[in-house]
Amino acid sequence: MTPSSSIAAPGAAPGHEAHHDEHGDHPSYLVDGTTVKSWLLTVDHKRIGIMYMFWVLLFFLVGGIFALMIRLELLTPGPTIMDAMTYNRTFTLHGVVMIFLFMIPAIPAIFGNFMLPLMLGAKDVAFPRLNLLSLYVYLAGAGFALWGMLNGGLDTGWTFYTPYSAHTTTTVAPVLFGAFIIGFSSILTGMNFIVTAHTMRAPGITWFKMPLFVWALYATSCIQVLATPVIGLLLLLVSAENLFNLGMFDVARGGDPVLFQHLFWFYSHPAVYIMVLPAFGVMSEVVSTFSRKNIFGYRAVAYSSVGIAFVGFFAWGHHMFVSGQSTFDAGIFGALSMLVGVFTAIKVFNWVGTVYKGAVEFTTPFAYFCGFLFFTVFGGMTGIAVATVSLDVAWHDTYFVVAHFHFIMVGATIMAFLAALHYWFPKMFGKTYHEGWGLVSAALIILGFNATFIPQFLLGNAGMPRRYYEYPERFQALNVASTAGASLLAFGFVIIALYLTWALIYGKRVDNPWGSKGYEWLTASPPPTHNFVGPQPTYPEEPHFYVDPKKAEVSDAV
Amino acid sequence: MQEHHGAGRYVAIWLILSVLTVVTVLTGRMHLPSFGLLLALVIASVKGTLVALYFMHLSEHRGANRLVFGVSIFFVVLLISFVLMDFGTRFRLANPPGSQYSDLQAVDIGANKAEGRFGGNTHEKQDHEKHE
Amino acid sequence: MQSSHSASAPGGAKLAAHFASLDVQKHAARLGMWLFLATEILLFAGLFACYAAYRFLFPEAWAASSRSLDLLMGSINTIVLITSSFTAAMAVHYAKEGKNKLVGHMFFLTLLMAGAFLVIKYFEYKHKFHIGTLPGRYYFYDGIQVPGAPMFFTVYFASTALHAFHVIIGMTVLAIIMVRAYRKGDFGPNNYTAVELGSMYWHLVDLVWIFLFPMLYLV
Amino acid sequence: MSDLANKLLFLPERASTFADRIDFLHYFVVGTTMVASAGVGLAALFMFFRYRRRVENQTTEYVVPNLKTEFLFVSVPLVFFLAWFAIGFRDFTWFTTPPKDSMDVYVMGKQWMWKFSYPEGPNGVNVLHVPANRPVRLLITSRDVIHSFFVPSFRIKMDALPGRYTQAWFEATKPGTYQVLCTEYCGLSHSKMLAEVVVMAPEDYDTWIKEQRRGRLQDRQDALADNSLVPGTARMAEQGQKLAGTQGCLKCHSVDGSQHIGPTFLGMYDRMEHLQDGQNIRVDEAYITQSMMDPGAHIVAGYQNVMPTYQGKLQGPESAAIVEYIKSLRTANVREGASEGPAYDPIQ
Ligand code: HEA
Ligand code: HEA
């Protein structure tokens, strides 16, 4: 199968591949074995990705329900639907579920698992069984955490700051232990991806011919491997403190709570790049496909992923400007935080450059790309704003910070997640969804998102602290606006859930509806179990090469 | 891809490691005033390097493996040094009382003889109110 | 579809279907192991950071407390662990030559020394429980009366316990490989990855101890 | 002009020299943010219209940036960012180095109230009086967990760490009353840990503090305190007092120190209680709650096991209120007032 044959007829009716499952010689991974066991014990990266998708979406729903509870509670200044204790548990669980159960595994474990080997022309990831193990480890951790949540919950905020977390009477240990276990799953995935990228590239795919999604995953994986153990240890120490009074951060005996914060953010700041780098990777693929252009400045984008991962490790102290940390450290961390912004800016400008002179088709993934671009710049620049040391004195722990990170986590990462979901839906299931509904819900989500979180920036300016169950009345108007926006947002998600489920069953069969020239589209949709039938396809010069071969003149300028 | 060495090499490394252990114990016993810990850590690093290079065959492995090891050590150093910088330069009273970087006494954080935390810290509650 | 193992290459090594060649497979295994070891190093990094911070703050307490440890037992343990690391390295050496029996013997020696290490550690712990040099609020030792001393023992117990836990894991891994060497005896010049990775793990345990020893006993 | 900007950005009134200093940077950064994001968004939108796909499978030119472009991508943001950092860090250093002549006030955060004390008295709860136009240094500590002292109108914030001091300083520019909020999550009533700063004209302040030190106008403090700002705990203690009466606790427990059927509530909280079985136990929230729910679990030496269980008779908030009430009856065996140095009660 040559590349040209697979992308010959974009959007066309079912290609010959789509019928494989019927005559069964090279069945697609979806139907190759239909027993429950063949799914639960599979080592096929694609099936593992699909199983991850199920669970991750479920946890997104759970986290989203918590979010809506928060928003409802904040509708009025006083108690609205719950008491203070419940509220405190709700935002903690919202944070924990969204971060540890949803956002960190979301793109790498679903789309990374599915696409990485396809993009490298490999039959699987390097350690298929570890890959399966990571799923079960994740579920075990999630089980622990959920059990802890149901049996008392936890009210420390997702940051688990001591000494509060060491003394609260809520069930800290099971949730922390759950998060600790999930950390292993994250490490396993990361190791697997790194080794896969190093050893499993098909002949012809050199480092600088790898799709940018792979670069992004590679950088993400490095962070996962290097940062996760530190929080693992920290979670153990806090559990030990809570259960047995180990005393590592015990103030009465000379311990230092700020040390805890250093260790926490040593992981959690790089972790925000675990959440956003894969999103950047997805968007590099999406923007190439839909503007039918090679990425403008491929190397710059690739290097900047690694650059972000690296300097991301030097910025953790910017969460602690007013925590009693030294002025000197604050200066260093403040300055280093700025560097991350520069690397991100490189990416942003290169994406815009990719659209330049392209041939843009405005589809649902591209709609999300537009939203993403705005949110990333706005969210990222407000990140720079809070990294500006003197300004953070006022903004720290107010709704401004809440708005900043939702802008970048919901605004950037979820937009990318949704774009990936729509972009690769045909790849994963061989079917397509209804474009009209896609655009409607994208519009709803982008609108609802702005309505939810822009008021929160203003709330933060006005001085509303975060994690507030009750608030002074002067903040109510903006809170009502935010809650209204959140309901719009939720509505958008419900529509997506409906039409995608519909498409899963009744969707039109397609092979490569976008005419994409990404490497993953070289094989059939859905791919056969071993990704390729027959000899390995040869890979074109680079992914996303849409130049007319007849007049392959290269203009080396802007 | 990997050469095969005789057992002699491992024996040699083992001997060096043992000797270094004895050396570090001896220098440690001398309680050298300022650079004692430093010396001990240097010796430990030498030992660690030997183990990594020869017992773990890092010297023969591909670049990627060396990079992984190097980067992880680098991040350990990064973590420790930024944290220490913080303690060394922050507002003195924000350090744990009783520590060498704080002007407050340990009793201020509720330590007293009766409760046997630090034992008999003889500094009673005293004139530390006037921080200047 | 679940055929991750298929082709069998000469020398007993199995080539999983998704790898290009045995060489690549070995490289992948090693790289994976190094990455795993990197996570272990960073796991201990957290404790080292706690150690460094508190030692920086309470140098006198550190000096006094470290002198209350039993240097002799600590030194013996260091030598024991280094020697066990040596035998583990020898196991890889013999595995490459296909001398499976010797591989088993070497790992057996390693396990023996690991056991000895734990026994000595046990006596050290017991003594501490007896005299009261315990973490945090459990501290009741009258001998050292400096602020920060309980902190030292918090760090001491946290790090040695975590290390001991790694020793136990390592012992389990080595025991499995040892049994395989004795029973199946299929290690050879082309098939010693398991031995190599197992012993790498063991060396890491040793490596951590090489740092913990001076940090705790020789401040 | 800057008033308009303040309104648009919902910034609160600007009432300290620090606020004057940083607000300009605030407009600059937020303004650039809006311009940059709108710019990037519009550029993408424009290109979408300009470069719409016209035929299916349209091919495109191969465009790569030259070095100059890439250099521009890097340097433009970098210049902005570094400039912000430089200005920001200069102001931050200014904020973390109080002037030599500033007046000290000790601030202690405690679940869930703020205590203020002046080196030579007086002490106060939840209301901080300061003079305008004089630098004031706050030495902030906490008695239990981390809190954070935040005055939006002054744009200042600093965490209160248990068992040690952090510092923050400000110079208020106009008399008035400004809200203080706790911005570090500290448990149940985190959102009710409010207080206020009363900025007085310097002369008024001088007379005020003189009167306070003479100790004559003790209750003046209460008169000044805004009732709506009385912390939740105070209200809870009140409620607890009522409950203790209606639930019959006071039939057996006195509140004046005299022994009755049960031990007195006065000073009960935080004391070491000697138990029948020879053990000692510190009376804390958990123990008090347990005593209500399962009185037989620990019997105080010298008393009978006659206390009925209140399991099922008291709701969670009710028992919490009673606990607060008992806590409010603590005696002076715990050092009070931040001016004595940071005292830390580990919440066991
Ligand atoms: C995906 C998650 C994510 C990402 C990517 C980021 C990205 C960044 N974050 Fe954010 N952050 C969080 C998630 C994230 N953050 C979370 C969860 C918290 C709160 C944690 C908690 O306390 O609960 C937080 C909190 C947080 C704080 C602490 C605030 C406080 O508590 O006081 C700070 C402070 O510096 C900060 C900074 C930054 C910076 C500098 C970036 C940078 O990486 C941003 C870089 C991007 C850009 C700069 C945009 C691109 C730039 C351009 C296009 C250039 C524009 C052109 C010109 C200037 C001409 N973040
Ligand atoms: C990835 C992370 C993530 C995501 C996606 C979100 C999403 C949202 N978050 Fe949250 N949030 C955090 C991470 C995240 N948050 C963190 C870390 C904190 C800090 C916690 C702390 O302080 O400790 C926080 C805190 C936080 C607060 C502050 C609470 C406080 O400080 O008191 C608020 C308040 O408005 C809020 C709101 C929202 C809203 C309205 C959404 C909405 O975007 C949610 C919209 C989603 C839905 C409504 C779900 C709809 C889903 C479906 C219908 C299912 C679809 C199903 C299929 C396709 C099968 N979040």
Ligand code: CUA
């Ligand atoms: Cu005190 Cu929040």
Ligand SMILES: [Cu+2]
């Ligand atoms: Cu950060």
